[in-house]
Amino acid sequence: MKPVYLDNNATTRVDPQVVEAMLPFFTEQFGNASSMHGFGASVGAAIRKARQQVQELIGAEFDHEVVFTSGGTESDNTAILSALETQRGRDEIVTSAVEHPAVLSLCEHLEKTRGVRVHRIPVDAKGRLDIDAYRRALGPRTAIASVMWANNETGTIFPVETLAELAHDSGALFHTDAVQAVGKIAIDIKTSAIDLLSLSGHKLHAPKGIGALYVRRGVRLRPLIRGGHQERARRAGTENVPAIVGLGAAAELALRHLSEECGRVRALRDRLEAGLLERIDNAMVTGDPANRLPNTTNIAFEYIEGEAILLRLNREGIAASSGSACTSGSLEPSHVLRAMNVPYTAAHGATRFSFSRDNTEEDVERVLDVLPAIVRDLRSLSPFWQGNGGGQAGFQPTYA
Numbered sequence: 565m566k567p568v569y570l571d572n573n574a575t576t577r578v579d580p581q582v583v584e585a586m587l588p589f590f591t592e593q594f595g596n597a598s599s600m601h602g603f604g605a606s607v608g609a610a611i612r613k614a615r616q617q618v619q620e621l622i623g624a625e626f627d628h629e630v631v632f633t634s635g636g637t638e639s640d641n642t643a644i645l646s647a648l649e650t651q652r653g654r655d656e657i658v659t660s661a662v663e664h665p666a667v668l669s670l671c672e673h674l675e676k677t678r679g680v681r682v683h684r685i686p687v688d689a690k691g692r693l694d695i696d697a698y699r700r701a702l703g704p705r706t707a708i709a710s711v712m713w714a715n716n717e718t719g720t721i722f723p724v725e726t727l728a729e730l731a732h733d734s735g736a737l738f739h740t741d742a743v744q745a746v747g748k749i750a751i752d753i754k755t756s757a758i759d760l761l762s763l764s765g766h767k768l769h770a771p772k773g774i775g776a777l778y779v780r781r782g783v784r785l786r787p788l789i790r791g792g793h794q795e796r797a798r799r800a801g802t803e804n805v806p807a808i809v810g811l812g813a814a815a816e817l818a819l820r821h822l823s824e825e826c827g828r829v830r831a832l833r834d835r836l837e838a839g840l841l842e843r844i845d846n847a848m849v850t851g852d853p854a855n856r857l858p859n860t861t862n863i864a865f866e867y868i869e870g871e872a873i874l875l876r877l878n879r880e881g882i883a884a885s886s887g888s889a890c891t892s893g894s895l896e897p898s899h900v901l902r903a904m905n906v907p908y909t910a911a912h913g914a915t916r917f918s919f920s921r922d923n924t925e926e927d928v929e930r931v932l933d934v935l936p937a938i939v940r941d942l943r944s945l946s947p948f949w950q951g952n953g954g955g956q957a958g959f960q961p962t963y964a
């Protein structure tokens with residue numbers, strides 16, 4: 565049976581058209597863009613084209629606003645570290661409690677090693693940012709506010725345009741980790757006040773190990789990586805030309821498929837979500853249904869472990885995710901669900917299904933066919949389910 569891949573927030577399949585665009589840059593077009601001969605010139609032209617393609621996807625006005633990096637993580641690190649260096653007399657960071665580890669663990673490190681003060685703004689039960697707390701945390705010491713455009717686990721979308729304006733009111737820079745948003749929802753950066761934006765290739769059908777940082781014209785950038793003059797000396801190192809070309813091609817395709825993402829892909833997601841909630845009781849959608857990526861649903865099945873669900877789904881050839889919970893090898897619910905105060909009994913059973921344009925109706929049917937029985941079976945083995953009358957409403961967990 566054809567495998568069903570519903571883990572597109574973790575990574576996406578490289579589009580065959582992207583592979584095709586990249587291939588010549590592994591063979592005949594092997595030149596170094598910095599070389600003063602024909603080999604270099606054609607490669608330089610390919611990089612320029614890719615930069616324009618990325619620019620168009622996010623609505624950047626100027627080509628020099630797009631800096632190619634090795635991915636989302638490097639872009640996030642570059643943005644935050646640069647702000648701390650360029651923003652004189654400002655040594656505080658305002659961020660959210662639900663960021664990707666690319667932001668959160670950097671902040672933790674800066675807190676411990678440099679005494680940087682980090683404000684982690686809480687979210688409510690739907691994962692929405694506490695805007696008043698955000699406003700209060702901003703001040704004359706804030707170097708940068710960094711809030712993701714959309715959350716990778718729940719799909720919740722944050723009002724980054726408003727957040728950027730609030731950051732500017734206090735003289736701070738504003739960065740957004742838009743890795744999950746780019747290619748899924750329309751983005752027009754030039755009409756916003758956002759200073760810095762991170763994106764990643766492998767979340768939008770380009771290869772892994774390539775991404776970009778948008779740096780608004782006039783915003784100073786201290787490079788994270790120093791060396792040659794590539795990327796106008798803002799990101800040294802010989803360009804990863806095939807990957808850059810691939811990111812450009814993927815950006816063009818993403819723009820072309822954007823309406824499909826918000827139409828067909830959203831409809832598939834909605835069918836799966838409604839179908840599962842109809843067939844399985846004691847299940848809840850986490851995140852903000854009113855403001856969510858069109859491709860993501862995160863459903864918490866009470867009284868069972870997300871990991872157990874994933875293993876059983878995997879046996880049926882279905883790939884999903886339990887969020888970031890198991891990356892640490894612990895059985896702690898993810899930091900995102902904890903920040904949302906999702907009840908323990910539910911958070912453990914959180915399962916994320918993330919779609920892409922590769923998915924079909926049959927994929928949805930397959931999950932609807934097998935998952936209800938898997939949940940029933942796992943619950944029949946769960947002492948928490950049995951010990952509490954099979955998921956009676958109002959049950960309060962007695963374990964920590």
Ligand SMILES: *Cc1c(COP(=O)(O)O)cnc(C)c1O
Pocket residue numbers: 573574634635636637638664666712714715716741743744764765766767773774775
């Ligand atoms: C995947 C992801 C990243 C990391 O991007 P890489 O290219 O894998 O380094 C950062 N932020 C978010 C929200 C992500 O989903």
